[in-house]
Amino acid sequence: MIQTVIFLILTVLSVFALAGILILTAYFAIARIRKKKNPRQLLRLKKSAIFFAVVMILNMGLITLSQLTASTPSIVDENGKTPKNSIAELRELELNGRKQWISLRGWDKNAPVLLFLAGGPGGTQMAAVRHELAELEKHFVVVNWDQPGSGKSYYAEKKKNITAKTYIQDGHALTEYLKERFSKEKIYLLGESWGSALGIFLVDEYPESYHALIGTGQMVDFAETERMDYAKALEIARSKGDTALIKRLKASGEPPYYGKDVTWKSAVYLNYLSAYMAENPEIYNPGYNTLRDIGSSEYGLLDKINFFRGIINTYNHVYQQLYTIDMRKDYTKLDVPVYFFLGRHDVNAPTVLAEEYMELLDVPDKGIVWFEHSGHSPWINERAKFAEEVLSCFLSTKIQE
Known part of the structure; x- marks a missing residue:
């Protein structure tokens, strides 16, 4: 990629x-x-x-x-008709003085609100979620947010000023906007990879605003994750006799990395692990459909360029700020139900860390849902099961509105 x-x-x-x-x-x-x-x-x-x-x-x-002219397509039923009370919007908001974009999609605008937190930092999955999780639009108003420094919101804030706190502040402001607009006391959160960590930060600071959180590809300890990923890539490369990759990894040294080339050094082992998962026959629908996503109507030509600039530049700036975070030490007591949706074959976000974290969590309700044919992205690898499990967790009698 x-x-x-x-x-x-x-x-x-x-x-x-x-x-x-x-x-x-x-x-x-x-x-x-x-x-x-x-x-x-x-x-x-x-x-x-x-x-x-x-x-x-x-x-x-x-x-x-x-x-x-960028837009998100209308909701249509099996007969090609748009449901009367549906919503399909692409909207620019000002959150804490920063202009940012969201998409809102659902068959019924009175349904519960689900905010999807994309991976990254710097990633945009506005189009990907529409393509992969359209089933959820039948039960929720699904909101996708291009966070500062990503996709359509790439220019929301100067890169040098973006911190984890920026995302927490703006995520809260967006939540308050959604609660007011749709007359909800609380909304649901679904976070992917980096977004799973952001979800933890949000429910920790503002538990009164959220029914529950699902984290998938759950991040726990950023520095340890990088060291484990590096070691895993080195192990696979040695087993395959991939001397070129071994040489590149050793040239970079063991993470965590700092400075201006964090993205490129990390990409050596992260891309290798992604390729490894893509080759695993146990993982269904293993690859990201990047060309489909970037070609989607939500992105103008400049957004398409910023689709990649966020992955490279924003990631490089923000990720190295996260190395001191360990959820097992800092976020064990939460007042919101938390569920982890984990791919059995995820070698990007080691599931052993998520299991350890789940054991330590003191929350009103919790659980791990395993996806036996998934890697780092169960919402893509097993999207039908993923949607079913979201409904099972979020629309249960325990936490229903």
Whole structure:
């Protein structure tokens, strides 16, 4: 995936850079020709400069148009009709002075509200959740939030100012907006990977706002997770005789990493582990459908670029701030039911840490749901079962509105 990311970013940047170079080249050439007084050559260069200027203007117009026309598709039933009380919106909000985007989708706008917290930090899964968890839209108003520094909200805050507290503050502000808009006392939380940690932070600080939390690909101890992932990748590489990967891992050294190349060093073992899970025949539907997601209507052309910039830049800045967090020490007493949905074959977020954490949790209700044919993303690997289990947990008589 990293290779795809780099290729797409470089392609877009190259187009603009080439156009800029051509315009500047034409400008300086015109200046030289004026000195030599060659009118024909001067005319040709002027036409070329005008042409490339027009192309640049059209490109900017196309980008602007794509941003303005981005949308989320209407809800439709099996007959192709839109349910009367359904909701399908793509909306920009100001949360604590930061402009951010959400999508809201559901067959009935009076249904309970479920806020999905994407992985990352810096990831956007607005389109992915619509594609993979459409079944939940029949039972909830499903809200997807592009967090600061990701996707459509990439420019919500300067990267250097983003911290874990930023996400907690804005997640709370978004929750308050949703409670008021839909006349709810509480909403449900579903967090994926980094989002599972953010969910813990939110229910810890604002338990009165949430019915329950499901964490999937549950993060517990960020520094230990990185060390375990690194060791696992090294173990697999040695078993396969992959000397090139072993060399790259040893060159980086054992994590945690700090500085400007956290993303790239981490990607060496994280991509290797993702590929390892994708090759596991026990894992259903193993891969991310990145091209489908980035091509979805929710993202304009600039959003598509920022889809990757968040994964690279925001992740690099924020992730190294999380190494001091260990849920087993800092977040054991919560006043909200907590459930972990874990893939049996997850080698990205070691499930042994989640099991240890679950044992320590003092909460009104708790439990682990295992997905026997999943890796790090049960909501993708076994989406039908995942939706069923969400309904079982969230719409049980214990915590129903």
